[in-house]
Amino acid sequence: MIKVLKLNVREKEILLRSYFLSELPSATAVKIVDHVTVASHEARDPIFKQGEKANYFYTVLTGFVRLFRLSKDGREADIGIYGPGETFAEGVMFNGGTHRFCAQTAEAVTLARYEVDKIKQFASQDPAIGIALMASLSRNLDQALECVADDRLHTAPQRVANFILQNCPENANSARFRLPFQKSLLAGKLGLAPEALSRAFSALKSAGVSVHGRIIEIGDINALRNF
Amino acid sequence: MIKVLKLNVREKEILLRSYFLSELPSATAVKIVDHVTVASHEARDPIFKQGEKANYFYTVLTGFVRLFRLSKDGREADIGIYGPGETFAEGVMFNGGTHRFCAQTAEAVTLARYEVDKIKQFASQDPAIGIALMASLSRNLDQALECVADDRLHTAPQRVANFILQNCPENANSARFRLPFQKSLLAGKLGLAPEALSRAFSALKSAGVSVHGRIIEIGDINALRNF
């Protein structure tokens, strides 16, 4: 069940700090925010399906969203997980207006929705909007290319190590953080079966990684870099 | 060895028909073309390396270019092959000005080079230029996501079948075409070792695919779709 609402103050703030809108002069950003609607989704809700006409693209306000391809035989492959402040499906503005992938909430989620037609119109008038959109597209493109390279070069434990390192500070040599979502979601993001993720965590014990529920502790960050 | 030259008439035409510039009103496209330089590369030339400062992005005029990640231990993973009319590395305009990947020619190649600073300036004045760049970014983003999904969902023979189908007409049920580049390059593009590509072609014999050098013949396109 989706509920469509107006933005509250808190949501406006998140949105203005998002990767997309934070690139813009604040007057421009505020103007765009005025045309945004908020959609509130329950866990496991479909947001759109591949093949559907695309009327919106989205920025996540709270929660996490899973973008995936559904194959003929019903299997799903994740191609991206998007969290607060991240924008997804902006590509539909330029690829014929049809969604190429499915999107689903991983949990309860609130989304900011941009109407494709309106934003297109804004972008054709103000170059700054195009530039902000390009920054978002570039970011997503880099992440996708990074993902291909990571899949092709690294084993499961190495990919998990890379993910952990992205959540560690640069300077310190030990760290601890909490996974922001379920392990099964992380497994999908890394292109692994849940069993393989579990085994990868076990393999990383020898590199000083210990896992308690969603809490990850890293004893020696440098050791992990060379795993 | 790189040679930098001015554009000749033929090259101008290819460029104006490229995915990037063909989105623009022709007056605008011509203005941009005036600021383009041409670089002529030999086979196996590096174009740029990951970590380098990025002064240009590129459209291929002739030949094929390989974009890849180089891992710590010296292995390479292809993340994209770009041919005539295709633009690559436009992302550097928005990600801090550093190349995240390596690019190398697969054979003798001529490239159109866009100066990042100049195009940024143009884009900040004319919204149409930003829109054309977004179209190019979207295209590359979609391809990258498609690649992740294909890697994760399909076996080697299925990925090869998909590639073949992309080079077949929609309507007919048999076809024949010539690979535009070496099989080893195709293997890399599909994330396979050359041996695996060879074996995949063998496996596709049973689906009516026969290979003679670079010539691929498909007896029953529909059969291939369900492989």
Place this chain on the structure above:
DNA sequence: GGTATTGTTTGATTTCGATCAACTCCAAAA
């Protein structure tokens, strides 16, 4: 034309991760 070099195929072996099945753990509901 012959020879070196590079690209491709084929065979044997190994490794990684998927899959299937059983079990543990935890949390929410009755």
Place this chain on the structure above:
DNA sequence: TTTTGGAGTTGATCGAAATCAAACAATACC
């Protein structure tokens, strides 16, 4: 408290593709 269901782990097996090695084909070079 007991029960139920979902998430995660562990074990055993299987299959796909990498790797290593060698033969073979095609091409460029002298």
